Amino acid sequence: MTKRLAGPRANHDLVLQAPINRWDEAVPLGNGLTGALLWGAGRQLRLSLDRGDLWDLRPAPGAQDPQANWATMKLLVAEKDLPRLHQLFDAIYSESSHPTKIPGGRLELDLGAGGDAQEFRLDLRRALGRVRLRRGTVEAFCHADQPVGLIRVDGVKASLRIVPPAYGQTVADDADLVVGRDLRTLGYPAPRLGRSGEVSWALQRGAEGFEYAIVVERRRIGDQTLFAFTITTNADADDPVALGRQRVRDALEAGYDNALKQHTRWWKRFWSRSAVALPDPRIEQHYYLVQYFYGAASRRGAPPIPLQGVWTADEGTIPPWKGDYHNDLNTQLTYWSYLAADHLDEGACFLDFLWNLMPAARRFARDFYDTRGACFPGVMGLDGQKLGGWHQYSYSPTNSAWLAHAFHRHWRYTMDRDFLRDRAYPFCAEIGQCLADLLEQGPDGLLRLPLSSSPEMHDNRLEAWLTPNTNFDLSLLRWLFAALIEMSDALAQDSSTWRSLLDRLPQLAVEKTGGGEPNGPLMICPDESLRESHRHHSHLMGIHPLGILDRESGQRQADIIRNSLHQIDWHGMNNWTGYSFSWMACIAARAAQPERAAAMLDLFVKGFIARNGFHLNGDFKELGLSGYHYRPFTLEGNFAAAEAVHEMLLQGWGGILRIFPAVPDDWADVAFDDLRAEGAFRVSARRANRRTTWLRITAETGGRLTLRDPFAGARPRWNKKNIRRQGDLWIATLKPNETLEAELPAVGK
Secondary structure: OOOOHHHHHHHHEEEEEEEEEOOHOOOOOOOOOEEEEEEEOOEEEEEEEEOOOOOEOOOOOOOOOOOOHHHHHHHHHHHHOOOHHHHHHHHHHOOOOOEEOOOOEEEEEEEEOOOEEEEEEEEOOOEEEEEEEEOOOEEEEEEOOOOOEEEEEEOEEEEEEEEOOOOOOOOOOOOOOOOOOOOOOOOOOEEEEHHHHHEEEEEEEEOOEEEEEEEEEEEEEEEEEEEEEEEEEOOOOOHHHHHHHHHHHHHHOOOHHHHHHHHHHHHHHHHOOOEEEOOOOOOOHHHHHHHHHHHHOOOOOOOOOOOOOOOOOOOOOOOOOOHOOEOOOOOHHHOOOOOOOOHHHHHHHHHHHHHHHHHHHHHHHHHHHHHOOOOOOOOEOOOOEEEEEEHHOOOOOOOOHHHHHHOOOOOOOEEOOOHHHHHHHHHHHHHHHHHEEEEEEEEOOOOOOOOOOOOOOOOOHHOOEEEOOOHHHHHHHHHHHHHHHHHHOOOOOOOOOHHHHHHHHOOOEEEEOOOOOOOOEEEEEOOOOOOOOOOOOHOOOOOOOOOOOOOOOOOHHHHHHHHHHHHHHHOOOOOOOHHHHHHHHHHHHHHHOOOHEEEHHHHHHOOOOOOOOOEEEEOOOOOOOOOOOOOOOOOHHHHHHHHHHHHHHHEHHHEEEEEOOOOOOOOEEEEEEEEEEEOOOOEEEEEEEEEEEEEEEOOOOEEEEEEOOOOOOOOOEEEOOEEEOOOOOEEEEEEOEEEEEEEEEOOOO
């Protein structure tokens, strides 16, 4: 029997030498709802606290203007009235500090003699932060099963104080939203601080009656000092301080060791779901760190991951880009890789969130677009309200089709018929209804959107309104209506409406390279090709993630994909940011270009992650990889990098399973256990000396398995007789939970 991979090991731990002087280089801890960043220097350690539902949800001035709608936008675009467009649609984002995610506060731990910090460590297996001191240790974790965190200080004396965020008076401020405006622009009062015995707290009043409290209790046990902390809100209880005091008291009564055992058991189950073994130690470590981010920052019952997850900026400002939900790329990339890693509950957090916001999405479709169905703002707050921003993208209706893609993928990876019937199809159908109402028939009988854009192409200038349909919009429309046909058929429902819509959409715009059908690069829109380096690979959506173009569907599609990537190379990476590299690694893997995929992953890890693994958007090390040298922290680039690893190891599109489809030549020895693929297959495989030697496939729901031959023509030993060969495919019909296993005989046997 092939030995199972161990998952993260000690060599995957994050080890950082002291000092850590920045919050965005800190050791990240979390339990889905509460987050903490462990950092500091000398005898002072900091724990920057956050909670996923700490938001200022006051609408921006002007957000309710009745003229701010799709009809007005169409009129102003036709009139080329850019100042008025900015005033109505962009300014509510750029000229107001709210709505915004807000930070919780900070715990400052003062250590006595011998308490100088030497080394910080994140124990991935136990989700435990540890600081080695000159004469002792500090440990901290956010309890996986309880809404509390615990700190244990051993070997030195310790005191702790709560440092609330720098709210207070209103001040004039014009800071860039990427850097973050001063928190004082929110106009909150100073917090109310309190203490009773060993318990201390800070009660902060926010906007419109919202309150939250940080509560900490200290207890001395022998040579150790224990602290329990929590963040509570008046959504939890009328008196958040009283609730917090109860929680920290209960945590200390239960004991640190007992709490750590419970916490570790949760993480052991989390890590048991899947594992990979890669020959590149940096990429392997980063992969496991990204999976850790899911467990630490995304749980059912808590808000899903926004731009910075549960690690909001701790530098006296609102977070970069308000820490919001950007639906023109960020939320989608963030929830790409949970499926293959089989962290279904962590991913369902995002789907639950969107499903629960459907009433708000229906109102937005009705009030903004004057349509039926549902649509989500391209940039939104925790409650689903529009935040505004560059109007070409923050109000693009096809972003919602990209959100629908997450529901369809969840169904395809689980084959859960109840989810299909109750969630995936209804969600996608309502998005489809809104988009269908927006489409207009042209003189050629084909359907087009009246306004069309391609995210961040030409920034927020008038030129950003491109000739309909852009390939970004068209790829999403074509994918959505085809997916609705597939789901309708699976439910034995009438799909004629969706078929009619799909049949009347144009084909993707492709450059001509000579006679015959166009087979050049994908264009941005029907009359514009890619003319410069661009960070958002929006025109390549059809290749990945949507897969409506693929290398196996004829020479023309293979040529289009190859030529599109050649064009990307021609324009270079000067205008790329971090996520551009990890997304391109996914595209390259899907295009069967493994060397490109590995190179993109290497550049991402080398140039765009901080020493704690956080994705910092720009080439902050100035390695010459990009013209952007800033360092705002967002998470989507990390998750896209993990998905690139999955795409290199396992692909399941088009009804065919592919094992090691995009592994570079120098990855001679590779292995993975229990990665999930489309069709609800759980797959494990081993590759040694550049050849697949063993595989195991379990069909959760049963059905037909079609496997691209991973053995390069060699005949393996199968554990079952009901598998047949057809060309380069192996085909079998499996019962629910039946396992198929194959092993390549050793050379010479």
